[in-house]
Amino acid sequence: MKEQTLSQGTPKGISKFSDPLVVTLVASLCCLLWASAFPTIKLGYIAFGIMPEDTASKFVFAGYRFILAGLLLLILFSLTGKGKPKLTGRQLAGLSGLGLAQTGLQYMFFYVGISHTTGVKGSIMNATATFFSVVLAHFLYKNDKLSKNKIIGCLLGFVGVIIVNFQSNLLELSFSFKGEGFIIVAAFIFSITAIYAKRLTATIDVLIVTGASLFTGGLLLILLGLLLGGSVTHFTLASTGYLAYLVILSSAAFCLWNMLLKYNKVGKVSVYNFLIPVFGALLSALLLGETVMELKNLAALLLVSIGIYLVNRVSAR
Template sequence: MKKGLLYAIIASVLWAIVTPFIKQGLSYDFTPMNFAGIRFTLVGIILFAYTWHKGMWREIKQNSRLFLNLILINMFLGYTAFYIGVDFVSGAISSIIMGMTPLINVLLAHLIARNDKLNIYKTCSLLVSLIGLFLIIGMGSDGKPLDTKGIAGVVLLLLNIILQGYSAISVSEDKGKVNPIFLNAVQMFFGGLLIYIVGVSVEGFHPFIGKPAGFYISLGVLVFISVFAFSFWFMALQDAKSKVSDLNMCRLINPILGAVLSWIMLADEYPTFSTVTGMLIIVSSLIIYFKGETLVKRIKNKGTQT
């Protein structure tokens, strides 16, 4: 297995368990931007303690375009949309919609990245995944179409995917310029601080001292995931042998694991025909993506040998 692909799989497994813990943390009378801001600022502090080095401010200045991209687009806009979107829909639907990440990023890579274009199998994967998405939107998590709030949540989650996909391509295009863990530290601290400041201004201040133990457990798990998941993801993106589109396909782990954990952990959530079917349809696009190309390569190799 390519090293980049292995890092992407580890990051995807960690990200798959995020949604239930976000839903759990928000259930303790907390607002999305306040919660996200605290989480990411803490992650940034931890990573800065590990990556602090002489000349780092000069390094940030030299790569200011990349860092501003990650702080403003990936963290502030992307995660604000993500947290509000998660708050608007069920945990299972959030996880399944986020399963669209690799497929939307395949399309973005085709439009933006160099040497990472669509082929017939990637196109079929996108079309199949859209069928699964429309099934979920049309049937919701309780057999009924999503209401206006639910549709807004889906739109915000899709916006998050597009914004983070653009940032991922930017990191990939600048392979090797910045240590990936330091890259994560800067985006988490400054992006988290910006989210928190804006969150307090918009949502009001929500005290985080004296909360039940469940709140701190959820926050602790999310901090742990952020410390490692993004660091592994940036390592994957900076691997010279890996394409952005291939790495993003690993994130189809998210809809299965994330939805199952939501059904297990969250009391008011349970599997329905529409969510399970939509999830299976979206995941089947992964098989089309990888198996289609593998099959063609085998046929070509046999033709060359004969």
């Protein structure tokens, strides 16, 4: 799942990041990294010995990831030579609130939900964030109303989400509120908080917004997990590797995506979002041995991907 929403980008000068081939390769890489979080989190649970019912330890695991990712981005900002950021009390409060909600609250639901569903279903369910954002934007922005393509895209996406929650015979529902339901709740929280994140990036460097949000939310997750009796102690080469990879993907994917948005129109880049559920399902099948080659899964992937494409295609025009 994406950790932050970026501000609206416009072309700024000539760069290799504006080359069509580079855009395709880098955007696809970002989507691949974000999608790989689904199976990697589940593998991390196994490596650290975190049982499905141990919610507190899941929070600690998530907290480690986001605190380290946040620190990495803040260090990166300091290396850019922009100096120490001057933030007002109101801006600091806004960053703290964003971190508590977008990183803390969202990932409370996400980390619990992903442990109670498959990586294939989780990656598809998480795609609802795109459609929630489209509907919310209709009511909040005068220049971002629902169009015919957006409505069709949202309908196709939600149909895909419904299909993936049926059994293989397409006659019985297979839906758990603590699993698939929590993934949807996390997607909805992200959609709401992303709007506020976009507002903050208008006056604060996007690295600061993201780094501070990840760090603050990660701190909340660790404190809550420890208070509930959770712990993450089985640090082996494998478990540490999974954690390190999650930290790096959260930071690297964001920075690469930001560079694309700096030199390209948003619609040109965001159209690649449809790759996330596709990559997520394929990687879950490859790394976790889950079944993806079922008619319902393939149909859901196709509908969700087309839906996201149609929604973003409007912006590209």
